[in-house]
Amino acid sequence: MRPECGRAAAAYRLALPGHPLGGRIGERLGQGTGSSLEFMDFRDYVPGDDLRHVDWSAFARTDQLKVRLFREEIAPSLDIVVDVSPSMAITDVKRTAVQDVVDAACSWTRSAGGIPRRIAGGGGVFETWEEVAYDGSDAWMPRIPLRRRSMRLLISDLLQPHDPGPLLRKLSAGASHLYVVQLLDPWEADPAAEGARTLLDCESDGRLDIVLDERTVARYRRRLARLCEAARSGTRSVAGTYALVRAQDPARMFREQLLPQGVVEPA
Amino acid sequence: MGFSSPIGLLAFLAVPAVLVLHLFRRRFRERSVAGLFLFAADALPADAGRTRARLLRTPSLWLELLAAVLFGLLLSGFHVGAAKAGVHLVVVLDDSASMGAADASGAVRDDALAYLERRLDALDEDARVTLVRTGRRPSLLAGPRATVTQARRALESWKPIKPVHDPASAWELGVDLAGSDGELLFLTDREDFDPPPRYRHLAFGRAIPNAAVVGARRVVRGEEERVFADLLAWGSGEVAATVHLEAVAGDAVREITRKDVVLRPRRALHVAWTVPAGDIPFRVRLSDDGLAADNTTTLLPEPARVVPVHVDVDEQTAAQLRIARVFAALPGVRVVDEVERARLRVTAGDPGIKAGVVTLRVAAAGGERDAWIGPFLLERGRMLAGEDGRPVLQGLTLEGVVWSAGRGELPGLPLVLASEQVLLAEESRAGGTQLHLNLDPARSNLAASPDWPILMSNIVEHVRGRLPGPVAVNVRVGEEIALRFAGTPEAASTHALLDPEGERHAARGWRYLSWAATRPGIHRLVQGEQDVARFAVNFVDAVESDLTRSTIVDVEPVEVPDVVAASAGPRGRDEARIFALLLLLAVVFDWWVLGRRR
Numbered sequence: 012m013r014p015e016c017g018r019a020a021a022a023y024r025l026a027l028p029g030h031p032l033g034g035r036i037g038e039r040l041g042q043g044t045g046s047s048l049e050f051m052d053f054r055d056y057v058p059g060d061d062l063r064h065v066d067w068s069a070f071a072r073t074d075q076l077k078v079r080l081f082r083e084e085i086a087p088s089l090d091i092v093v094d095v096s097p098s099m100a101i102t103d104v105k106r107t108a109v110q111d112v113v114d115a116a117c118s119w120t121r122s123a124g125g126i127p128r129r130i131a132g133g134g135g136v137f138e139t140w141e142e143v144a145y146d147g148s149d150a151w152m153p154r155i156p157l158r159r160r161s162m163r164l165l166i167s168d169l170l171q172p173h174d175p176g177p178l179l180r181k182l183s184a185g186a187s188h189l190y191v192v193q194l195l196d197p198w199e200a201d202p203a204a205e206g207a208r209t210l211l212d213c214e215s216d217g218r219l220d221i222v223l224d225e226r227t228v229a230r231y232r233r234r235l236a237r238l239c240e241a242a243r244s245g246t247r248s249v250a251g252t253y254a255l256v257r258a259q260d261p262a263r264m265f266r267e268q269l270l271p272q273g274v275v276e277p278a
Numbered sequence: 279m280g281f282s283s284p285i286g287l288l289a290f291l292a293v294p295a296v297l298v299l300h301l302f303r304r305r306f307r308e309r310s311v312a313g314l315f316l317f318a319a320d321a322l323p324a325d326a327g328r329t330r331a332r333l334l335r336t337p338s339l340w341l342e343l344l345a346a347v348l349f350g351l352l353l354s355g356f357h358v359g360a361a362k363a364g365v366h367l368v369v370v371l372d373d374s375a376s377m378g379a380a381d382a383s384g385a386v387r388d389d390a391l392a393y394l395e396r397r398l399d400a401l402d403e404d405a406r407v408t409l410v411r412t413g414r415r416p417s418l419l420a421g422p423r424a425t426v427t428q429a430r431r432a433l434e435s436w437k438p439i440k441p442v443h444d445p446a447s448a449w450e451l452g453v454d455l456a457g458s459d460g461e462l463l464f465l466t467d468r469e470d471f472d473p474p475p476r477y478r479h480l481a482f483g484r485a486i487p488n489a490a491v492v493g494a495r496r497v498v499r500g501e502e503e504r505v506f507a508d509l510l511a512w513g514s515g516e517v518a519a520t521v522h523l524e525a526v527a528g529d530a531v532r533e534i535t536r537k538d539v540v541l542r543p544r545r546a547l548h549v550a551w552t553v554p555a556g557d558i559p560f561r562v563r564l565s566d567d568g569l570a571a572d573n574t575t576t577l578l579p580e581p582a583r584v585v586p587v588h589v590d591v592d593e594q595t596a597a598q599l600r601i602a603r604v605f606a607a608l609p610g611v612r613v614v615d616e617v618e619r620a621r622l623r624v625t626a627g628d629p630g631i632k633a634g635v636v637t638l639r640v641a642a643a644g645g646e647r648d649a650w651i652g653p654f655l656l657e658r659g660r661m662l663a664g665e666d667g668r669p670v671l672q673g674l675t676l677e678g679v680v681w682s683a684g685r686g687e688l689p690g691l692p693l694v695l696a697s698e699q700v701l702l703a704e705e706s707r708a709g710g711t712q713l714h715l716n717l718d719p720a721r722s723n724l725a726a727s728p729d730w731p732i733l734m735s736n737i738v739e740h741v742r743g744r745l746p747g748p749v750a751v752n753v754r755v756g757e758e759i760a761l762r763f764a765g766t767p768e769a770a771s772t773h774a775l776l777d778p779e780g781e782r783h784a785a786r787g788w789r790y791l792s793w794a795a796t797r798p799g800i801h802r803l804v805q806g807e808q809d810v811a812r813f814a815v816n817f818v819d820a821v822e823s824d825l826t827r828s829t830i831v832d833v834e835p836v837e838v839p840d841v842v843a844a845s846a847g848p849r850g851r852d853e854a855r856i857f858a859l860l861l862l863l864a865v866v867f868d869w870w871v872l873g874r875r876r
Contacts, residue, residue, distance in 0.1 A: 098312030170313035
C-alpha cells in the first residue's frame with residue numbers, strides 16, 4: 012500500500028451494516044451463538060455444556076436445567092472483487108485509485124480482525140498488484156467461490172450498457188453485505204468540451220468520430236447519471252451500500268466520497 | 279459474354295477509389311474511453327476523411343464497393359452472350375498523299391469522308407467501327423470497335439500524307455479485326471488495288487493534271503549558293519506553271535524570284551537559281567494544282583560538318599602519302615595540331631582505339647615485305663547481301679596498284695587481301711575504329727594511284743557521318759529525322775521534336791536519336807525549351823504525285839459475312855437495366871445505412 016494511502020486509511024474503518032454478520036471469532040456480533048456478553052436465547056442443557064452458562068435461577072423455579080445462549084462475536088471477512096478490465100487502468104489516476112481503495116479495504120478488514128481476499132473479476136485471488144494485468148473481461152463474477160456470509164466489495168466503473176442488477180444480485184447471494192464502489196476517472200465523470208475527437212473503446216475495436224461540445228457533454232452526463240442510478244438501484248435492491256467515486260488522492264477520496272456515502276466511518 | 283464499350287471499364291477505377299476513401303477516413307485526435315456507448319448517439323454521420331486508417335468492413339463499405347462494380351459493369355456495357363454482337367464496320371483508309379488531291383468539284387478525301395459519314399449515319403447506336411490507316415506499318419485511327427461517335431471524332435483529324443506504300447498489311451489487319459462477321463470497307467482513290475474478297479473497294483479519285491517538285495537541293499559554292507529543283511508534270515497535255523523561289527524566316531516568306539515554266543507530261547524540268555550563300559531556308563513552290571502537298575519543298579542549309587584531322591607521321595611518309603594534297607582537296611576537312619580535337623588520326627604508331635575517333639594507322643606489319651600487284655580481294659560480303667558494303671571501300675578498284683606490305687598479321691576484320699595477306703583491316707571497339715593499312719609507302723604506288731584520294735575521301739566521309747549533329751536536315755515524308763548525340767543518356771532524354779503543328783515527340787535512343795518524319799513542314803528539335811536543330815520535312819514522291827491513275831470505282835465484296843447483328847435486338851440492354859436497378863438499390867441502402875449512423 013502506498014504510504015499516503017495508508018495514512019489516509021488509518022483514519023477510517025469500514026462502515027458495517029446494523030444486521031448481524033458472519034465471520035470468524037472476533038469483536039463483532041455474529042449471526043450465530045457464541046461467547047459474547049449479549050444474551051440471545053435459552054435451550055435445554057445437554058451433557059458437555061459449559062456449567063457456567065446454566066441458568067440456575069430458572070432451575071430453581073422450574074427444576075429444569077436451562078443453558079443461557081449468548082451471541083457469538085465474530086470478525087467479519089471481506090471478499091473484494093476488483094474489475095480488472097482494461098477500462099480500470101485507462102489512466103494512471105484511475106488505476107492508482109482502484110489500488111488505493113482495495114488496499115485500504117484490506118487494511119480496514121485486517122484492523123477489524125477479519126481476513127480480506129482480493130479477487131480479480133472473472134479470475135481468482137491475487138496477492139500483489141503485479142499479478143494484475145488489467146486485461147480481464149467484463150465478467151465480474153470470480154471463478155472461485157466466495158466465502159459464505161462474508162462481506163463483499165465490488166470495485167468497478169460499471170461502464171457497461173447492460174443492467175448491473177442481475178450481476179449484483181448474484182454477487183450478493185450468500186453474502187452478509189455488499190458494497191459497490193463505482194469508481195470513475197475524472198474525465199469519465201466530467202468530460203471536457205474538447206472539440207472534434209475520435210473516441211476509441213479501450214476494450215473493443217469500437218471507434219466514433221464525435222464533436223465534444225457543451226451540448227454533447229451535457230447529454231453524456233445525463234446518460235452517465237442514468238447509468239449510475241441503475242447501479243445504485245441495483246445495489247439498493249440487495250440492501251447493499253453504493254458509492255460513486257471519482258478517482259483522486261486517497262485522503263480526499265475517503266473523506267469526501269466514501270465517508271459521506273456510508274462506505275467508511277471514522278475509526 | 280463481353281463488353282460493348284470497353285472504355286467503360288475505366289469506371290472500375292471507382293472500386294479502388296472507394297477503398298481509398300474508406301482507408302483515408304476523416305480522423306480526429308484520438309481519445310481512449312471506457313464508456314463509448316454513452317457517446318454513440320452523438321457520433322458524426324460520416325467516417326470519410328484524409329488520414330489513412332484501418333479499413334473497417336462496414337456495411338457502407340460493401341454497399342459502396344457493390345455500387346462501384348455495378349457502375350463499371352453498366353458503363354462498360356457488360357452483356358452475356360456473344361451471339362448478340364452488333365454491326366462491326368472495319369474501314370481501311372488509304373493514307374497516301376494522293377487522297378488529298380482536289381479539283382474544282384472538291385477533294386478526294388472529302389468525298390470519301392462524305393460517303394463514310396452516310397455509312398455511319400445508317401448504323402444504329404450499338405454498332406462498332408474500326409478505322410485502319412494504311413502505311414508501311416498500318417495504324418488504327420479509331421478503335422478497335424470504337425463507337426460511331428468516337429469514329430466521327432477521329433475522322434476529323436485524318437490527313438492522308440504518306441508516300442506510296444503497299445496497303446496489303448492494312449488489309450490483313452482489317453480482316454483480323456473484323457473477325458468472322460465484321461463488314462470490311464476499303465476507301466481509296468485508285469482502282470488498281472486488289473484487296474481481299476471480303477472488302478468493298480470504293481475509289482473516289484479523279485484523273486487530275488498535276489505538277490510536282492520531285493527533287494530539290496542547295497549547293498554552296500564559295501560565297502554563292504545554287505538552288506536546284508526538279509519539276510515533273512502528269513496529265514494529257516502540257517502544264518503551264520509558275521515556280522517560285524522564296525526565302526523563309528519563321529512565319530515570314532519573301533519571294534526571291536519566280537519563273538514561268540511549261541511542263542510536258544512525264545518530262546522532268548530542271549530549274550536552278552544562284553543566290554548568296556547564307557543560313558536562310560529557301561522554299562521552292564509551284565503554283566496551285568491538283569495536289570497541294572507536292573507543290574512545296576523547303577530546303578534548310580546543311581550545317582557545316584568539318585572533320586578535324588591530326589597527322590602524326592614523319593615528313594617523308596607524309597610526302598609519300600601526299601597527305602597535305604589529299605586533305606587540301608577534300609572539302610570540309612581541317613588539319614589540327616591538337617590530337618585531342620581530332621576525329622580522324624593518321625599515324626604510323628599504335629595509339630590504340632579511342633571512342634568517337636577513327637585512326638588510320640599506316641605501317642607495314644612485321645619486318646619482311648612482299649610486293650603485291652592489284653587488283654586485290656575486297657570485302658564485298660554486304661554488297662552481295664544487297665547492302666551498301668563497306669563505306670571505306672566504295673569506288674575502289676586498286677587495279678595496277680603495287681602494294682608493298684609486311685608479312686605480319688593485322689587485328690580486326692580484313693577489308694583488302696592479297697592472297698592470304700591482309701592489306702587493310704578494320705578494328706572497331708567501344709565506339710572507336712582503327713584502320714590498319716599494311717603498307718610500306720616507300721615501295722608502293724598506292725598513293726600515286728586514283729584509288730588513294732577515293733580511299734581517303736571514303737574515310738573522311740565515314741568520319742563525317744559519325745560526327746555529332748543532324749544526320750540530314752532536309753528529309754522526306756516517310757524517312758527518318760535523326761540526330762547523332764554525344765552526351766549522356768540523361769541529356770539525350772531531355773530532347774524532343776516539335777512538329778509543325780506544335781505536337782511534342784519525346785526522344786528515343788541515346789547516341790542516335792530518331793523520329794519518323796510523318797508531317798511536312800519545319801520540325802524543331804529542342805532540349806528543354808532551347809532549339810538544338812531544325813529539320814525540313816517535304817513530301818516528295820513522284821508516284822503519289824501522279825494522279826492520272828486515280829478513278830472512281832465501287833467493287834462489291836465477293837464474300838459477304840453473315841452479319842447476325844443487323845437483325846439482332848439491342849444487346850446488353852436487359853443487363854443494363856438490371857445493373858442500373860441494383861446500383862440504385864445499393865446507393866439508397868447505403869444512404870439509409872449512413873442515415874442510421876447519424
